[in-house]
Amino acid sequence: AQSVAQPEDQVNVAEGNPLTVKCTYSVSGNPYLFWYVQYPNRGLQFLLKYITGDNLVKGSYGFEAEFNKSQTSFHLKKPSALVSDSALYFCAVRDRGSQGNLIFGKGTKLSVKP
Amino acid sequence: GAVVSQHPSRVICKSGTSVKIECRSLDFQATTMFWYRQFPKQSLMLMATSNEGSKATYEQGVEKDKFLINHASLTLSTLTVTSAHPEDSSFYICSFRTSGIPYEQYFGPGTRLTVT
Numbered sequence: 001a002q003s004v005a006q007p008e009d010q011v012n013v014a015e016g017n018p019l020t021v022k023c024t025y026s027v028s029g030n031p032y033l034f035w036y037v038q039y040p041n042r043g044l045q046f047l048l049k050y051i052t053g054d055n056l057v058k059g060s061y062g063f064e065a066e067f068n069k070s071q072t073s074f075h076l077k078k079p080s081a082l083v084s085d086s087a088l089y090f091c092a093v094r095d096r097g098s099q100g101n102l103i104f105g106k107g108t109k110l111s112v113k114p
Numbered sequence: 115g116a117v118v119s120q121h122p123s124r125v126i127c128k129s130g131t132s133v134k135i136e137c138r139s140l141d142f143q144a145t146t147m148f149w150y151r152q153f154p155k156q157s158l159m160l161m162a163t164s165n166e167g168s169k170a171t172y173e174q175g176v177e178k179d180k181f182l183i184n185h186a187s188l189t190l191s192t193l194t195v196t197s198a199h200p201e202d203s204s205f206y207i208c209s210f211r212t213s214g215i216p217y218e219q220y221f222g223p224g225t226r227l228t229v230t
Contacts, residue, residue, distance in 0.1 A: 032217075036221070041205070041224065041226060042223055042224060043118075043120070043207050043222050043223040043224040044158075044207070044209075044221040045221075046218075046220070046221075049218070090158070094217065101148050101160055101163060101209075101211075101219070102219055104157045104158050105157065106156065106157045107155075107156070107157050109155075
């Protein structure tokens with residue numbers, strides 16, 4: 001069965017410092033991988049996706065994520081965090097052979113302090 | 115990116131009444147869409163999947179007679195919560211999925227339902 005794990009409920013970072021939000025997945029075959037961000041009382045906004053090609057994917061708002069097949073991970077990163085990055089981040093996966101919905105992780109709350 | 119609207123953004127209703135939530139894709143057509151429910155500080159829980167013109171497929175534990183889904187066209191879907199109870203209070207999010215690989219999903223801004 002497909003699954004996504006986000007091991008951290010919350011990540012705290014000081015503004016200007018690099019941030020990492022972790023995600024590992026379990027999918028039979030090669031997956032499509034996604035990161036979404038959710039601000040309070042808002043729907044999900046797409047950040048970036050991995051389909052194929054370069055393992056380092058660049059997305060919106062300066063975020064990037066690295067696909068690591070051997071570790072089945074897709075960690076979200078940003079070199080310099082902003083207070084406005086504080087939000088809930090969801091990792092999601094879909095098996096390439098599936099036309100079903102995305103499988104979401106439980107979410108990680110990112111808090112960036114000034 | 116693609117835009118999905120959801121209306122209303124917030125609704126308060128009395129127990130026993132019905133509430134309709136409308137979801138529209140504004141700049142693309144999609145044959146498949148999803149309705150999710152999200153409890154505070156939790157992930158999205160898939161409620162149902164629907165294809166335009168077909169009956170929705172509900173996830174286990176989701177009452178199809180309580181949560182009526184109408185996927186009327188390639189750009190419009192509605193979720194009606196019938197005979198609402200306080201435990202139905204939640205954040206409801208719709209999502210349209212594009213046809214063709216990699217089947218990207220675009221999400222509405224969500225509807226906060228409060229049943230008193």
